[in-house]
Amino acid sequence: xxxxxxDPASVSRAGRRPEAVPDTAEQFVSDRKxxxxxxxxxxxxxxxxxxxxxxxGCYVWRPFGxxxxxxxxxxxxxxxxxxxxxxxxxxxxxxxxxxxxxSDFLHGVQSESLRVTHYGAEPLGEDLIVRPTSETxxxxxxALWIRSHADLPLRVYQTVPVFRWETKMTVPxxxxxxxxxxNEAHTAHSSRGDMERQITxxxxxxxxxxxxxLLPYRIFLTPxxxxxxxxxxxxxxxxxxxxGKAVELGSVIALGTKFSGVYDIGFTTPDGRRELVWQxxxxxxxxxxxxxxxxxxxxxxxxxxxELAPWQxxxxxxxxxxxxERVHAYAEGLARDLAAxxxxxxxxxxxxxxxxxxxxxxHGVPLRLEIGGREVNADGVTIAVRYNxxxxxxxxxxxxxxxxxxxxxxxxxxREGAKEEFQRWFVDLEDEETARSRxxxxxxxxxxxxxxxxxxxxxxxxxxxxxxLGVPVADPERPLETRDLLGKTSRRLAFARTV
Amino acid sequence: xxxxxxDPASVSRAGRRPEAVPDTAEQFVSDRKxxxxxxxxxxxxxxxxxxxxxxxGCYVWRPFGxxxxxxxxxxxxxxxxxxxxxxxxxxxxxxxxxxxxxSDFLHGVQSESLRVTHYGAEPLGEDLIVRPTSETxxxxxxALWIRSHADLPLRVYQTVPVFRWETKMTVPxxxxxxxxxxNEAHTAHSSRGDMERQITxxxxxxxxxxxxxLLPYRIFLTPxxxxxxxxxxxxxxxxxxxxGKAVELGSVIALGTKFSGVYDIGFTTPDGRRELVWQxxxxxxxxxxxxxxxxxxxxxxxxxxxELAPWQxxxxxxxxxxxxERVHAYAEGLARDLAAxxxxxxxxxxxxxxxxxxxxxxHGVPLRLEIGGREVNADGVTIAVRYNxxxxxxxxxxxxxxxxxxxxxxxxxxREGAKEEFQRWFVDLEDEETARSRxxxxxxxxxxxxxxxxxxxxxxxxxxxxxxLGVPVADPERPLETRDLLGKTSRRLAFARTV
Numbered sequence: 001x002x003x004x005x006x007d008p009a010s011v012s013r014a015g016r017r018p019e020a021v022p023d024t025a026e027q028f029v030s031d032r033k034x035x036x037x038x039x040x041x042x043x044x045x046x047x048x049x050x051x052x053x054x055x056x057g058c059y060v061w062r063p064f065g066x067x068x069x070x071x072x073x074x075x076x077x078x079x080x081x082x083x084x085x086x087x088x089x090x091x092x093x094x095x096x097x098x099x100x101x102x103s104d105f106l107h108g109v110q111s112e113s114l115r116v117t118h119y120g121a122e123p124l125g126e127d128l129i130v131r132p133t134s135e136t137x138x139x140x141x142x143a144l145w146i147r148s149h150a151d152l153p154l155r156v157y158q159t160v161p162v163f164r165w166e167t168k169m170t171v172p173x174x175x176x177x178x179x180x181x182x183n184e185a186h187t188a189h190s191s192r193g194d195m196e197r198q199i200t201x202x203x204x205x206x207x208x209x210x211x212x213x214l215l216p217y218r219i220f221l222t223p224x225x226x227x228x229x230x231x232x233x234x235x236x237x238x239x240x241x242x243x244g245k246a247v248e249l250g251s252v253i254a255l256g257t258k259f260s261g262v263y264d265i266g267f268t269t270p271d272g273r274r275e276l277v278w279q280x281x282x283x284x285x286x287x288x289x290x291x292x293x294x295x296x297x298x299x300x301x302x303x304x305x306x307e308l309a310p311w312q313x314x315x316x317x318x319x320x321x322x323x324x325e326r327v328h329a330y331a332e333g334l335a336r337d338l339a340a341x342x343x344x345x346x347x348x349x350x351x352x353x354x355x356x357x358x359x360x361x362x363h364g365v366p367l368r369l370e371i372g373g374r375e376v377n378a379d380g381v382t383i384a385v386r387y388n389x390x391x392x393x394x395x396x397x398x399x400x401x402x403x404x405x406x407x408x409x410x411x412x413x414x415r416e417g418a419k420e421e422f423q424r425w426f427v428d429l430e431d432e433e434t435a436r437s438r439x440x441x442x443x444x445x446x447x448x449x450x451x452x453x454x455x456x457x458x459x460x461x462x463x464x465x466x467x468x469l470g471v472p473v474a475d476p477e478r479p480l481e482t483r484d485l486l487g488k489t490s491r492r493l494a495f496a497r498t499v
Numbered sequence: 500x501x502x503x504x505x506d507p508a509s510v511s512r513a514g515r516r517p518e519a520v521p522d523t524a525e526q527f528v529s530d531r532k533x534x535x536x537x538x539x540x541x542x543x544x545x546x547x548x549x550x551x552x553x554x555x556g557c558y559v560w561r562p563f564g565x566x567x568x569x570x571x572x573x574x575x576x577x578x579x580x581x582x583x584x585x586x587x588x589x590x591x592x593x594x595x596x597x598x599x600x601x602s603d604f605l606h607g608v609q610s611e612s613l614r615v616t617h618y619g620a621e622p623l624g625e626d627l628i629v630r631p632t633s634e635t636x637x638x639x640x641x642a643l644w645i646r647s648h649a650d651l652p653l654r655v656y657q658t659v660p661v662f663r664w665e666t667k668m669t670v671p672x673x674x675x676x677x678x679x680x681x682n683e684a685h686t687a688h689s690s691r692g693d694m695e696r697q698i699t700x701x702x703x704x705x706x707x708x709x710x711x712x713l714l715p716y717r718i719f720l721t722p723x724x725x726x727x728x729x730x731x732x733x734x735x736x737x738x739x740x741x742x743g744k745a746v747e748l749g750s751v752i753a754l755g756t757k758f759s760g761v762y763d764i765g766f767t768t769p770d771g772r773r774e775l776v777w778q779x780x781x782x783x784x785x786x787x788x789x790x791x792x793x794x795x796x797x798x799x800x801x802x803x804x805x806e807l808a809p810w811q812x813x814x815x816x817x818x819x820x821x822x823x824e825r826v827h828a829y830a831e832g833l834a835r836d837l838a839a840x841x842x843x844x845x846x847x848x849x850x851x852x853x854x855x856x857x858x859x860x861x862h863g864v865p866l867r868l869e870i871g872g873r874e875v876n877a878d879g880v881t882i883a884v885r886y887n888x889x890x891x892x893x894x895x896x897x898x899x900x901x902x903x904x905x906x907x908x909x910x911x912x913x914r915e916g917a918k919e920e921f922q923r924w925f926v927d928l929e930d931e932e933t934a935r936s937r938x939x940x941x942x943x944x945x946x947x948x949x950x951x952x953x954x955x956x957x958x959x960x961x962x963x964x965x966x967x968l969g970v971p972v973a974d975p976e977r978p979l980e981t982r983d984l985l986g987k988t989s990r991r992l993a994f995a996r997t998v
Contacts, residue, residue, distance in 0.1 A: 050640060050643070050644075053589070053590055054594060054597060055594055058590035058592065060587065060588070063655065069588075070586070086565075087562065089560040089568075090559050090560075091552055091679075092557075092591075093554060093557065093613075094554070095553060095554055111619035111620070112618060112619060114617070115615065115617040115618070115619075116613045116614065117614065118616065119612060119614070119664035120609055120610035120611060121610070128554070130615065130629075141549060141559055144549070144551060165619075178591060180588055180590075
């Protein structure tokens, strides 16, 4: 085979060619305290994505990052399908007349939406809106699809690019103008009760997704002045970045019958009446992946949850001239044996082992197997564990069980570490001045007493210099109860600076 | 569990809820001779995709169609990865200044490209072009990624929506204005030789993809006046629809160094010189899936290749009051046993078996297992084979092997049937008048003698009333040889009416 045409058999199981791994000579070291720089550097060093595309807030997924993205989307797909959702795909563009039918929605998103006005030099007859979210695109079709109660519930989802041309600062994955992978689910039901049960179920689904990313979060009932345009109420899953900024991981929205009224989505009941459907929608995006990158990393680079890692195990041979043949044969045997169990990659490049160590540590591979003459002679393996950077020696016989145990241990440690940090960001305060200075100095999330009125909530946000996240949900297993809290006095409202 | 929250365990293995299957009471029957109507009807009946979205040439993938689409994309992904390509994802929008740098390309695609000029009511500083294809989006980044010969070859691909706002007639999947799933691969190499080897390899990869769709095609070297803007030459894979119209299934393009010159994509050679990279790109889309739908169907609906079919086997119980319990238990046991082997679905809906038969025949499921009291008593199964609509009785012991054999037989029959039809569309003619009337009356592809000059080729296309597809590649395993034919006289040029 020529240089230009590699043998397909050399392609690794994970689908990524070893040859495409960049030769990174330098160790990645970046102070986590300067989060902005750490995040930018680690994405660049690992070639996760490229922030140099000449359009602000639009990024390029490179092969390594795209593999992690695929694993993230597999988790999302799997959880949505397991809870009864079917995948669909709707168009990107919406005629303005369709887009503007629901007026709250229109006012909420129009000012940040991109407009297509021409093809070539010709003006279009009607402007087209580039999808900021898909309510106005999907719901006219739902009106055609849903006829009777037998067509309900309807539960569909899609993963598509959406656009919000914000003028604020942009950060790869965390605040994009092109959200490259927006996953939005939309459901329709025959009663308010069914809608609310779906909200509860959607919250559970999202909990499972973020749990699999080992991400800590809290759920808030969004304050009424910040509720999704056209919705009755919504819940936001909020995480915190290492710089103390709050990040919205996902949103679960009870739409009620407002959109179904506007788009005339009705159904015939078993006794022949016609009623409007009750709708929900919920969305998340690569922002959750970016948050996982941000919170799990350390000064040596990424630390990936085992489910997200393109490779869970790398094997690095450490040959000498005398042992080379045996070391490589042993390493190849190991790679073959482990392939059925884990995503394993044998790094056979002609580079110093130390450089490979740096490389894979920065890429966050949970476990590295080091194979030298000593390991071959002892029929064993030295395992370097990424999360705590310790080394363990095991016999080959123990290896599969040890790998399983260490991957689970690594995930548990990342989850616990992130959770502890997350809890430190939370403070319950009594006075606004303390809250204001804490948000300004450290960030995090502050809870303050609130009389429950819109006016005072908005004024408090002004005074503390943050965004009102909403009312924390006490028992996240039963989020709907919190809805009843609204309208009562004396409870707590959360504030934060957001990404 | 309430009506609104199904038990996730009831979700079928293929990820599609049985409950979402529409209750189609009527048998699908549509004359294949009226292809336009057949195609429209079958997409509607099977809820494959929806052509009622209020924007011409933009379609909605419904759950059933999206499952077939996923399987199609899995085939494409798998073949591209196996031949050394890595997945990436680039932005949708391109600043006009970037877009217009390569002038041939610009003139070729600008007039059909959509332009974003505003966000909200505000004009943008610079117009943004909505991706018609990604050369101008990717190549400025390639210039940053490629430094030395060690970075070559570069082989990446992405699957993204692209837009060509053509004014011509649109047909779902076959001629869209929003091509929802455009799969485009882009490669860079250190020499012309490597580029040409990549072209050969790409042709092989595309052959494997279309072969797995059981699609017949021929490969043409595109005539120079129709070559991709900015390219040296390109090959098109051409199929024929049941209405005699030619359809381009995919295109493999040798770009040479024109784009790398414009975007300054250079590399350092081992001896320290700086040279431009040699590039290729190749693309295909859901059009190939649409063609598979079109050519394999019959008057009773879809006939899906086993790889594309969301379900390969459906089980339909035929209970009587006396046998119901045993029949259902037997059917459930079968579904469990077969799940490890094939994508199987047990249709347990409370509907007359005949209606289920119609339903699954129209959906193109290759095999239907009918289970009544007789089958239970005999410990056997009646298999209804979709492609030839025959029935076979087998014992349960023989079932797994029989299913494998029948799926292979079904695929072979679809492939052969499509190939025979395809060959009938081809005629080698001597005079243009016969060609003209054949294209007008029947369509298909006509080959005519050609003196090899651009002027005469274009005039011939005018006179025969078709599009010049190019010079047929005699030995598709070695397509590059045909390039040498250009410039010589006396050879054949192919014409067709296109979709």
